[in-house]
Amino acid sequence: MKAKINQFWKLRKELTMTEYLNTHNASLLLSAANKSHYPQDDLPEIALAGRSNVGKSSFINTLLGRKNLARTSSKPGKTQLLNFYNIDDKLRFVDVPGYGYAKVSKSERAKWGKMIEEYLVSRDNLRAVVSLVDLRHEPSADDVQMYDFLKYYEIPVIVVATKADKIPRGKWNKHESAIKKKLNFNKSDKFIIFSSVDRTGLDESWDSILDEL
Numbered sequence: 666m667k668a669k670i671n672q673f674w675k676l677r678k679e680l681t682m683t684e685y686l687n688t689h690n691a692s693l694l695l696s697a698a699n700k701s702h703y704p705q706d707d708l709p710e711i712a713l714a715g716r717s718n719v720g721k722s723s724f725i726n727t728l729l730g731r732k733n734l735a736r737t738s739s740k741p742g743k744t745q746l747l748n749f750y751n752i753d754d755k756l757r758f759v760d761v762p763g764y765g766y767a768k769v770s771k772s773e774r775a776k777w778g779k780m781i782e783e784y785l786v787s788r789d790n791l792r793a794v795v796s797l798v799d800l801r802h803e804p805s806a807d808d809v810q811m812y813d814f815l816k817y818y819e820i821p822v823i824v825v826a827t828k829a830d831k832i833p834r835g836k837w838n839k840h841e842s843a844i845k846k847k848l849n850f851n852k853s854d855k856f857i858i859f860s861s862v863d864r865t866g867l868d869e870s871w872d873s874i875l876d877e878l
Contacts, residue, residue, distance in 0.1 A: 686752065686753050686755060686756065686875075687753045688728065688729045688730055688752060688753065689729065689730055689731070690752070690753040690754075691729045691731065691734060691750055691751065691752045691753065692734070692750065692751055693734065693735075693748060693749070693750055693751075694749045694750060694751040694757065695748075695749050696746040696747065696748050696749070697746060697747045697749065698746055698747070698780060699780065699783065700783060700784070700787060700788075703747075703749075703784075703788065703790075704749055704757070704790075707790065708751075708754075708755065708756060708757050708790060709756055709757070709790060709792045709878045710749075710756075710757045710758070710759050710788065710790040710791050710792060711756070711757070711758055711759070711791075711792060711793055711794070711795060711874050711877070712758075712759045712760075712761055712784070712785065712791060712793075712794045712795070713725065713758060713759065713760050713761065713794070713795045713797065714761050714764075714781070714794055714795070714796050714797065714811055715763060715764075715796060715797030715798065715808075715811075715827075716763055716764055716797075716798075716799070716805060716807060716808065717763030717764070718763065719763065719797045719798065719799055719827055720797060720799075720827040720828060720861060721735070721760055721763065721797055722735035722736060722760070723735075723827070723861035724795070724797060724825065724827065724859065724861060724870075725750065725758055725760060726861070727861040727864060727867060728758075728867065728870060728871060729750075729752065734750070735748070735750070735760060745762055746762070746780075747759055747760070747761055747762075747780065747781075747784055748760040756878065757790070759784070759791075761780075761781045761784065761785075762780070762781065764778070764781075764807045764811070782814075785814070785815070785818065785820060786818060791820070792821065792877045792878055793820070793821035793822065793823060793874070793877035794815055794820055794821070794822050794823070795822075795823045795825055795870075795874070796808070796811055796812055796815065796822050796823070796824050796825070797824075797825050797826075797827055798824060798825070798826050798827070798844055798848075799826070799827055799828055800826035800827060800828055800829050800831075800832055800837070800840050800841070800844070800858060800859075801828055801831055801832055801840065803843055803844065803847045804844055804847045804848055808847075808848070809847060809848060809849075812824070812848045812849075812850075816851065821877050822854055823854070823855045823857065823870075823873045823874065823877070824844075824848070824850070824854060824855065824856045824857070825857045825859045825866070825870060826840070826841065826844060826856070826857065826858050826859060827859050827860070827861070828860065829858045829859060829860040829865050829866070830860040830862040830863055830865070837858055841856065841858065844856075855873045857869050857870055857873060
């Protein structure tokens with residue numbers, strides 16, 4: 666199985682996106698609270714992290730061309746487990762609980778934090794983390810902490826700034842600069858401006874994700 670997967674990713678650069686990965690063939694595989702529940706195989710995984718309501722579910726749905734595969738909600742804090750999405754039996758997205766939701770108890774936040782840290786630090790399948798921030802606002806202390814955490818553990822990170830459709834295009838560079846300054850952004854990392862409404866950044870997101878596999 667592992668040899669087949671490795672051979673597949675070696676060939677992918679010779680093919681177009683639709684030839685090597687059927688993104689519509691995707692499903693929620695399982696939800697896990699700890700490593701004993703993780704899938705037991707060698708498929709590469711991309712984790713998605715960000716504040717509650719930053720648009721992780723919309724990001725997943727847009728990349729996979731699905732409306733409701735990942736459930737979107739107006740209520741922050743709905744994702745409470747690690748959700749593993751299987752994509753064409755070649756790749757998985759792992760949606761981790763959103764952080765920074767004030768109405769969750771301190772003990773619950775601590776439990777989520779431990780769950781997320783255990784996955785990010787110990788999971789051999791993990792290839793990179795897509796760290797989602799809101800383009801409209803400066804990163805929160807939690808956003809900065811997540812970015813610093815990933816840099817400390819040398820986990821490849823792709824920063825995706827969501828909700829670009831809510832800001833005039835002429836102001837994107839200003840907001841991008843503010844985010845990068847707050848994060849102390851490393852120029853070697855990838856930064857993508859994204860909108861689930863008009864699909865800005867869709868191809869760039871896929872290219873950046875697949876480059877990490």
